[in-house]
Amino acid sequence: MASQINNRTGSIRQRLKLLQPGPMISGLLIVFAVAALQFAAIPGFERLGLMVFDIYQSAAPRSYEDAGVRIIDIDEESIEKLGQWPWPRTEIARLTQTLSDAGAAAIAFDIVFSEPDRTSPSQIAARIPDDEGNDALIESLASLPDHDSILADSFALAPVVNGFFLLKEDRGKAIELPSGMAILGSSPTVEVEPYRGSVQSLPELNQASAGLGSLSIVGDADGVLRRAPLVFLHKNELVPSLSLEALRVAQGADSILVKTSDGSGETTSAPGALVNLRVGAFEVPTTAAGELWMHFSEPAPERTIPAWRLLSNEMSAAELQHSVEGQIMFIGASATGLRDLVTTPQSDNEPGVTVHAQAAEQIILGKFLTRPDWARGLELFLIILLGGALAILLPNMGALVGAGIGMIMTIGVAVGSLLAFDQLQYLLDPTWPIVALAFVYAVQTLLSFREEEQQRAYIHTAFDRYLSPEMVRQIAANPERLQLGGEEREMTVLFCDIRGFSRISEQYEPKEVINFLTGFLTPMCDILLESKATVDKFIGDAVLAFWNAPLDDPDQFRNGARAALDMVDSLEKLNVSMPSKPGQVWPPEVKIGIGMNAGLCCVGNMGSQQRLSYSLIGDTVNIASRFEGLTKQYGVKIMIGSALADQLEGFALLELDQVKVVGRDAPDTVFALLGDEQMHDDPAFTRLQKHHQAFLQAYREQSWSEASNLLNQYEANYQDNDMSLLADMYRQRIGELSEKPIRSGWDGVYAATQK
Structure with a gap:
């Protein structure tokens, strides 16, 4: 019999070895397929990674720091107090003069004044009929100052940055920047977004402005704005964004320096790919398209000043100077119907002026999100390393262990990516390595499941005539477990026994005793199983359970102690609830004794060739049984040995005695386990x-x-x-x-x- 079993076992192992390369090769092919997709950078496949970055933005927004940037908000209250939009240009001029007089470093308008002010006297005069004796009125109105001229005069006396919109269609005039943009390297025509037309403010307003910047904000393919463009191509000429131009004007810089890959020593990008920008004292890392990865801050009400407070003289001169002096002021609208809304990772309805302001903040603070040049290489390396490792290991470790290792790898990649974002402001995409792990696990598990079904069928055919059904099931699950015996492990052992069970048995019929034991043992076993115990056997009214086998339990000692305390507490509740439960037999005031010990045990399949059971033996087990017997003599519910007590720091332990148990010469210090950490304190x-x-x-x-x-x-x-x-x-x-x-x-x- 033994030789037949061993021969068949060898045959199974040979079959298993022959079957292993299939899943492994399939897993490796999946890894290389995912790596090829990542390397190809196919448009649209980056969407999942961008969504992960959105989650990071929500989980770890940029902490707001005062960078000297403010938003003048034309909000609902301002409309209500000052009248409907558009306001007369004289009001805008008054707002500009107020900010300039208070010492604003730059005044950037997220507004385009593309048409003449309809409230100007000349515009009103043009709408008055000239055939009703209105000549004097028309002449009088026409002689009054034009509102647009008044606004232009205020612009000329202030550090104003005027805005314009860029269009794909070819219309509108050429953009004449007050200051040029110097390029170090090839012209960045490869990645920077090109435009052919524009919508600009009136020429006299542009000519009076200290700077001009684009207001155009374009999100990704899904409509979410994650990168704010800092430069644009308008008819093959570079133009700056509103935020970049505001920084130039605020510093009094002559120009903006644009560095491209071949002008900055970079070799990883094609010639003309943008690398960074320099505006005055600030150097800004950008994407190849000249975009700034936005790291939106948490809500910051102190960043915003309602426009009505400035125009209604509600602020004192000292307060106005404190709020405006040396600040870059962005003027925009959040009132319904006026605002240009964008979707960001944090909000579906973010006013565009907020994006411009936060872009300027990040540049001033030097708080940049960057996607390093080596990021894609690292992601590719992780795909091959982790995916390949899982593909090689998974066929030999089983689905559950493989799931655990795959989960650890996945969590490691995800946590590493999040920490890189939060601590280093790096954008490292975890999705490709995780996708590789997920596909490897799914495909290999399916293939392994199919092979295991074939193996089980073969094993049943081979061994059904020789072994019990239970043993066949175990061998089918793991053919290596054919050997009798076990392994040595550090374990925690628990014996629980009902006090006076013989007396209880005398009082009831056998069926009633079984009814009582079922009512007692069921909740006790639930507690043990929930605490990761293995319930070994029932010996009449006694229960033997242990921890740290067959699975490792690093917290075995504390799990065992909590289980014993929960069993005592549960019995107290059962003594109250069970007597009144219909059909339940329950003696008055049932008590238990629990003995526990920790130490080396031999655990495994034990028995005969005909029948095995998974159990344990050893001195540790015998001593735990003796401790259970001594609980009656010492009048305690739970008695434990010193080896276990040493592992239960913080529990309520009371030293009872030094005892030599029956059958053992060496004494041990025994303790009563009275409670958990709460009782200890x-x-x-x-x-x-x-x-x-x-x-x-x-x-x-x-x-x-x-x-x-x-x-x-x-x-x-x-x-x-x-x-x-x-x-x-x-x-x-x-x-x-x-x-x-x-x-x-x-x-x-x-x-x-x-x-």
């Missing part, structure tokens, strides 16, 4: 522990009188903690010891005589 328990330790010291020093006095003095402490039986036992023991001579070398160790 209870002053009542602290007093009990302190008083009992003083008693034990007197007892072991053979100071019988002092020991007896301490027991009597602290009687209330023992009663409050349901330890009266322990005190009574020691009184009886002291009485016996004090009446007869103590043997030489007595060390206080108690030799138990009963199991």
Whole structure:
């Protein structure tokens, strides 16, 4: 029989080895396919990574810091207080003069004044009929100053940056920038977005402005704005964004320097790919298209000043100067019907002026999100490394273990990407490596499942005549487990027994006893299983359970202790609820004793060739059983050994005695497990522990009188903690010891005589 089993086992192992390369090769092919897609950078495939970056933006927004940037908001309240839009240009001129007089470094308009002001006297005069004797009125109005001229005059006296919109269709005039843009390297015509037309403010307003900048903001293919363009191509000429031009004007810089790949020493990009911009004292890293990765801040009301407060003279001169002096002021609208809304990772309705302001903030603060040149290379490396590792390891470790390792890899990539974003402001896309891991796991698991089904069918055919159905199931799950015996493990063992079960059995019929045991054992087993225990066996009313096998449990000691405490608590509730439950047999005041120990055990399939059971043996198991028996003598519910007590720091443990259990010569210090960390910190328990330790010291020093006095003095402490039986036992023991001579070398160790 044994030789037949071994021969068939060898045959199975050979078959398994032949089957393994299939899933492995399939996994590696998937890895290389994903790597090829990532390397090809096919448009549209980056969408998932961008969505992950959106999540990062929401989870870790930029902390707001005052960078000297403010928004003058034409909000609903401003419209309500000052009248409907558009306001007369004289009001805009007054706003400009107010900001200029208060010392604004730059005044950037997220508004295009493309048509003459309809409220200008000349515009009103043109609409008055000239055939009704209105000549004098028309002449009088026409002689008054034009509102657009008044606005142009205010622009000329202030550091104003006027805005314009760019169009794809060819219409509108050429854009004449007040200041040029210097290019270091080839002209960036490869990636920068090209435009052919424009919508600009009136020529006299542009000529009076210190700067001109584009207001155009274009999101990604899904409509979400993640990158703010800082430069644009208008008829093959570079033009700046509103935020970039505002920074130039605020610093009094002559021009903006544009560096491209072949002019900056970069070699990883094609010639003409934009690398960075320099405006005054600020250097800005950009994408190849001249875009700034936006890192939107948390909401910051202090960034915004409602326009009505400036125009209604509501702010004092000191407050106005404090809010405006040296600041870059962006003027835009958030009122319904006026605002140009964009979708950002944080909001579906963000006014465009906020994007311009936050772009300027990031440049001033030097807080940049960057996607390094090596990012795609790193992502490709992770695809091959992690995906390849999983493809090689998964066929030999099973679906569950593989899922765990794959999950660890996935979490590692995701956490690493998030930390790179939060700590280093790097944009590293975790999606490609995760996609590779997911596809490798899915395909290999399906292939392995198919092969395992074939293996199980083969094993059943081979062994059904020789082994029990349970053993066949185990061999089918893992053919390596044919050997009898087990392995040594550090384990935690629990014995639980019902006190006085023989007396209970005498009171009821056998069916009623089974009914009672079912009602007791079911919730106890639920507690054990929830605490990651393995329920070994039931021995009548007793339960044997253990931790750290067959699966590793790093927290086995504390899991075991919590399970024992939960079992005691559960029994107290059962004693209240069960007697009133219809059809349930339940004796009055059921009590249990629990013995626990920790140490080396031998665990595995044990038994005969005909029948096996997964169990454990060893000195640790025997001692736990003895501790359970001693709980009755010491009057405690849970007794544990020193090896386990050493692992339960913070639990409420009370040293009971030093005991030699039956069948063992070496003594052990035993403890009562009374509660968890909460009880450990209870002053009542602290007093009990302190008083009992003083008693034990007197007892072991053979100071019988002092020991007896301490027991009597602290009687209330023992009663409050349901330890009266322990005190009574020691009184009886002291009485016996004090009446007869103590043997030489007595060390206080108690030799138990009963199991």
